Each structure stands twice: as structure tokens, then as C-alpha cells.
Amino acid sequence: MSSTLQVPSGASPRIQSFSQYCRQRYGHPLGKIPLDTGLPCPNRAQGGCIFCRPASFTPTSLRPSDSLTTQLLRGKRLLIKGRFHDYLGYFQQESCTALPTDQLLPLLEQVLSQPDCRGLILSTRPDCIAPDLPAELSRLIDKSGKDCLIELGLQSAHERSLHFLNRNHSFADFTLAVERIAAQPQVQIGVHLILGLPGENRADMLQTLQTVCALPIHALKLHHLQVIRGTHLHTLYKRSEVPVFSLEAYMELLTALLPHIPESITLHRIWSSAHPDLLIAPKWNVLAAELSKTLHATMQYRNIFQGQALTGNQA
Numbered sequence: 347m348s349s350t351l352q353v354p355s356g357a358s359p360r361i362q363s364f365s366q367y368c369r370q371r372y373g374h375p376l377g378k379i380p381l382d383t384g385l386p387c388p389n390r391a392q393g394g395c396i397f398c399r400p401a402s403f404t405p406t407s408l409r410p411s412d413s414l415t416t417q418l419l420r421g422k423r424l425l426i427k428g429r430f431h432d433y434l435g436y437f438q439q440e441s442c443t444a445l446p447t448d449q450l451l452p453l454l455e456q457v458l459s460q461p462d463c464r465g466l467i468l469s470t471r472p473d474c475i476a477p478d479l480p481a482e483l484s485r486l487i488d489k490s491g492k493d494c495l496i497e498l499g500l501q502s503a504h505e506r507s508l509h510f511l512n513r514n515h516s517f518a519d520f521t522l523a524v525e526r527i528a529a530q531p532q533v534q535i536g537v538h539l540i541l542g543l544p545g546e547n548r549a550d551m552l553q554t555l556q557t558v559c560a561l562p563i564h565a566l567k568l569h570h571l572q573v574i575r576g577t578h579l580h581t582l583y584k585r586s587e588v589p590v591f592s593l594e595a596y597m598e599l600l601t602a603l604l605p606h607i608p609e610s611i612t613l614h615r616i617w618s619s620a621h622p623d624l625l626i627a628p629k630w631n632v633l634a635a636e637l638s639k640t641l642h643a644t645m646q647y648r649n650i651f652q653g654q655a656l657t658g659n660q661a
């Protein structure tokens with residue numbers, strides 16, 4: 347998946363985007379180099395999540411069979427060179443913390459030892475946070491002097507939706523993972539949510555957002571539901587059981603939800619764009635930069651900003 351969220355040049359930031367956060371934290375934007383430990387997600391043995399097909403979000407530069415050294419070199423050459431000075435190592439494939447802690451830490455140390463690496467993002471499932479991992483990871487991060495964010499896939503706080511998606515974890519698994527990670531202040535917490543799941547209305551989505559934002563989290567990755575070719579969700583879509591957002595409806599939803607997200611939470615993503623040859627729906631055919639521009643123009647026109655509903659500073 348691509349589409350880094352950016353504030354159009356000249357526009358005042360109405361959301362705390364990832365690039366905005368990087369400017370504040372590092373003084374300039376950072377790239378993300380996708381990395382893969384090579385271990386399949388444990389949920390695949392149980393059928394996998396019904397929307398998930400790794401090819402839809404794997405960059406062409408990434409070959410899971412390559413060593414980490416090669417993945418880093420290719421990522422630097424193809425994704426970073428000429429665009430960014432430095433980067434975060436992003437273990438976004440599968441569920442990287444499914445690796446036993448003693449096997450995972452040396453891989454993370456290898457990435458952290460790169461002088462141009464400013465830190466890590468570890469994408470994973472809530473039920474893959476081993477009790478010993480946060481403290482061990484915290485020690486490693488402390489030693490490196492760099493940053494680390496664990497991005498927990500949740501998708502929805504509603505059990506019926508977790509069941510529908512075949513997540514095979516509960517909301518309680520998620521809160522336990524948050525509790526374990528939050529005990530280590532060196533490690534930040536991000537949460538991945540999908541908006542527009544079948545059977546969820548706006549109130550359900552807002553409830554998920556508010557529930558998650560009440561926890562000690564630092565970042566959110568939101569996106570609209572996408573139907574990817576060959577997934578079980580695709581089968582349901584062909585049976586007309588999966589409504590998807592029009593661009594206008596999704597923009598409207600975002601303008602309603604963003605005011606409920608605290609300003610302190612960084613938005614790494616608020617939409618998504620799977621590989622076009624695998625994306626079945628919705629097909630908006632709009633570039634990410636255009637989406638950013640439209641959203642910011644709408645927010646500016648309506649005087650909306652992130653966190654607005656929490657400050658009482660209503661438009």
C-alpha cells in the first residue's frame with residue numbers, strides 16, 4: 347500500500363500527519379523501508395483475515411526471500427534515494443512479532459545499527475505480543491538511542507466484526523497487548539483500523555475510534571475497506587454483500603471522525619491504495635496527493651481540525 351499522507355504545501359496543518367510528526371521530531375520528513383522477517387502470519391493457518399492478500403501491499407522492491415541486508419539495500423536504492431535522508435525500518439509484512447523474541451531482536455538490532463535508520467515500526471497482531479517482548483525491545487531501543495512504534499492491527503473494537511473478518515483474536519487480546527507495551531515508555535503504540543466494515547455504521551466506527559483513542563496510543567493508521575482480488579471478501583463482494591465507499595462518502599466520513607481524534611495522535615494513514623491490478627473496489631482513480639488536497643480544502647472551508655470535538659472549539 348502506498349499514499350503517504352501529506353499536507354498540501356501552503357496549507358496550515360489541520361491534522362497531525364506522519365510527515366508533520368517527522369518534521370517536529372527529526373526536523374525533516376523520513377522514508378519508511380518495508381522489511382520482512384520471512385515468517386508467515388500465524389493467522390494464515392486459520393484461514394487468514396478475509397480482506398488480506400499480502401501481494402496487495404507488498405512493494406515491488408521487497409522480496410521476502412532476500413536477506414535483511416539485501417532488503418535494506420534495495421529499499422534504500424529504490425524507495426529512499428533522492429527523496430529522504432533517513433528512514434524508519436518498517437516490518438509491515440505479515441506479523442513480525444510472531445517470531446520468538448530471541449530470534450526477532452537480532453534482526454531488529456541489525457536494522458537499528460544502520461546509521462541512516464532513525465528507528466523501527468513493527469506491524470503485528472495483538473495476540474503476538476509475548477509477555478517478555480516489550481521489556482526486551484525497550485532495552486534494545488534504549489541502547490540504540492532510536493525510536494520504535496509497534497503497530498497493532500485491530501480493525502474494529504466490535505467482536506462481531508473481528509469474528510466476521512476471521513481475525514481470531516478478541517478486543518481483550520488487544521487491550522492486553524496495549525497494557526504490556528504501554529508499560530515500556532521507550533516503545534510507542536500505533537493502531538490499524540478499517541472504516542466501512544460490513545454491518546458497521548458511523549456510530550460503530552466512532553465508538554471504535556473513541557475506545558481506542560482513550561487508551562495510551564500514539565499513532566493511528568486508518569483506511570477505507572478495499573476489496574482485493576482473490577480474497578474471501580472478494581467472494582462476498584461478488585454476492586453483493588460488501589458495500590464500499592464512494593470517494594465523496596469517505597471524505598464526508600473522515601471530516602466527521604477526525605475531530606474526535608486527539609491532536610497528540612499521529613495519523614500515519616487515512617486511506618489506502620492497493621496495487622491497481624489487485625484492487626476490485628472501490629476504484630476512485632485519484633492520486634493520494636489529490637485526496638490530501640481535497641480533504642484539506644474541505645476541512646479548511648468547514649473550519650474542521652483534528653481533535654476539535656475534544657477541545658470544545660467547535661466551528
Ligand code: SF4
Pocket residue numbers: 387388389390394395398399439440441471499
Ligand atoms: S493478521 Fe494481518 S497479516 Fe495476518 S492474515 Fe490478518 S491482516 Fe493478514
